[in-house]
Amino acid sequence: MQKQLTDFDLERIKAFEQIHTEIFENSSKASLAVASEMASLIRKKEAEGKPCVLGLATGNTPKLVYIELVRLHREEGLSFRNVYSFNLDEYYPIAPDSPQSYVRFMKEMLFDHVDIPEDHYFIPDGRLPMDRIPAFCKEYEQKIEELGGLDIQLLGIGSNGHIGFNEPGSLVDSKTRLIALNHTTRAGAASDFGGLSATPKKGITLGVKAIMSARRVILMAWGESKADVIKLAVEGPVTERIPASYLQAHPNTTFVIDEASAQQLTKYKSPWLVETVTWDNKMIRKAVTQLALQLGKSVLKLTDKDYNDNGLSDLLAVYGHAYDINIQVFNQLQHTITGWPGGKPNADDTYRPERAEPASKRVIIFSPHPDDDIISMGGTFIRLHEQGHEVHVAYQTSGNIAVSDDEALRYIDFAADLSKRTEQGIDHSVYDTARDFLKKKKPGEIDIPEVRTVKAIIRRSEAKATCRFVGLPDEQVHFLDLPFYETGLVQKKPLGDEDVQIVARLIDQVKPQQIYAAGDLADPHGTHKVCLDAVFAAIEQLKDKEYMKDCWLWLYRGAWAEWDIHEIEMAVPMSPEQVLQKRYGIFKHQSQKDGVVFQGNDSREFWQRAEDRNAATAALYNKLGLAEYAAMEAFVRWKF
Incomplete structure (x- = not known):
């Protein structure tokens, strides 16, 4: 409290x-x-x-x-x-x-x-x-x-x-x-x-x-x-x-x-306006970036008068002139920006967000749904692979409930027709049962297991297509199918020990130096939150193992929001070409385009949300007086 x-x-x-x-x-x-x-x-x-x-x-x-x-x-x-x-x-x-x-x-x-x-x-x-x-x-x-x-x-x-x-x-x-x-x-x-x-x-x-x-x-x-x-x-x-x-x-x-x-x-948001605060590094950065954005100034242009007129006279009293505070915050923001999310080999990493060594890291990207990896951190995902790191992607749930019934029927018809033409040994009972159910399905009715299987296969095939697009070999793509998700309902089961053990086994198998996980907590009862809890619980079990002492956990956000500028500890910039490359990766998830099941109040498609968010993050850095980039993906390090 x-x-x-x-x-x-x-x-x-x-x-x-x-x-x-x-x-x-x-x-x-x-x-x-x-x-x-x-x-x-x-x-x-x-x-x-x-x-x-x-x-x-x-x-x-x-x-x-x-x-x-x-x-x-x-x-x-x-x-x-x-x-x-x-x-x-x-x-x-x-x-x-x-x-x-x-x-x-x-x-x-x-x-x-x-x-x-x-x-x-x-x-x-x-x-x-x-x-x-x-x-x-x-x-x-x-x-x-x-x-x-x-x-x-x-x-x-x-x-x-x-x-x-x-x-x-x-x-x-x-x-x-x-x-x-x-x-x-x-x-x-x-x-x-x-x-x-x-x-x-x-x-x-x-x-x-x-x-x-x-x-x-x-x-x-x-x-x-x-x-x-x-x-x-x-x-x-x-x-x-x-x-x-x-x-x-x-x-x-x-x-x-x-x-x-x-x-x-x-x-x-602005606790210094209502109470006495401790001016630690994090609070200073929060206050100064807010002040700069509020006044429409770059950080280095803020004056003593700006601080005094906007409730920050206590900060000046503790740390002196605005010039000194501005330089401190500007440098901190500058040090978050890196084109080397896995660390830059043979470089002085004193002021870099990631370590230079080991030069080639083992990385696990945990993706709650089969598209969160490319939507939320696609530019970073691609760059990690291109820069020589051993990248593993772990899809934590099947994502089957986010596939529309029409989309499932289309794939069932395709699979059934293909099997008739090739006379392969495809289990027709799954397709026939699923097709019959979908044609008679009532609004709000829970999908039967056969339908959930078809929808899960659709999402899995799209995730595989994205990983092939990035260049990952099949053995570095993992489908965890955490049991908590498989209810067929929007409301899921609570996180269980079996879920945690599945995540822990993968971490123990890969022994990563970097882990990325979805820190999007907009819905505390949603899939992202449960998937993050599974990662936290697994790390808690494994944290005393020798390889975990050299492992860093980075949290990314989902398609709807970004970390506040003062929270960001690593910002990975993207060029216009890299933005397009990420877009093409998102397009591999065809079932999530053109009016998806969980569109919510936002009519934009996921690729549009991602691009708008990444462009807005880059624009914030530019408004604060830093270099102008086309887009940025942002991360916060979770220390365990």
């Missing part, structure tokens, strides 16, 4: 934050704290002989809370017999037994595992005829009022600021109602339904007025993808464009968030 602050610091924070926030290291610790508060209230109400009325949310955000509540029931006797619960929302139309239904979600996550009576929990009905919905919504609010109102309302937050399904434009006095879902909301849910076209366009939601009437509101958010909207809700104006901002007027609201989602808050 956030560090202890003085009263003076707290007052300065209040000048920016209009809602109380509690920041935890990660979502697990935050969820335990929320579950503990809820459990305490349930027990208190039970001791008083009163009902405890809870407003509950769905989605990835509250899952760990519900898991902990179930544990408290099973292991510590927490009873839910005095609990009444009202869920925030539900898709419309949807059947309660649908895999995406919030009825099914709540039963599987909580209600089926505790002793709450069946007539004590209420969820909006996604099967109602349209003309019955207004009366249902009125009755829903009346039931809450009859029980004395909500004691706690649990919330998540959408990337567009919605709470429940109260989309941007919802008024502060809006009531429980049927609402048209925003495109952003539907795009975020599209992966659950197998694509945007199958995602419901409407939902039933508890109104803002009912949420604001709760005696206590806890809003939770995890991951970098929520950082921008958290800042708007907490520090921005109250506006219907960000419905969560209405909570600024609630007398007892807390935003419980992790460090990743807090990154844009002033106390995290």
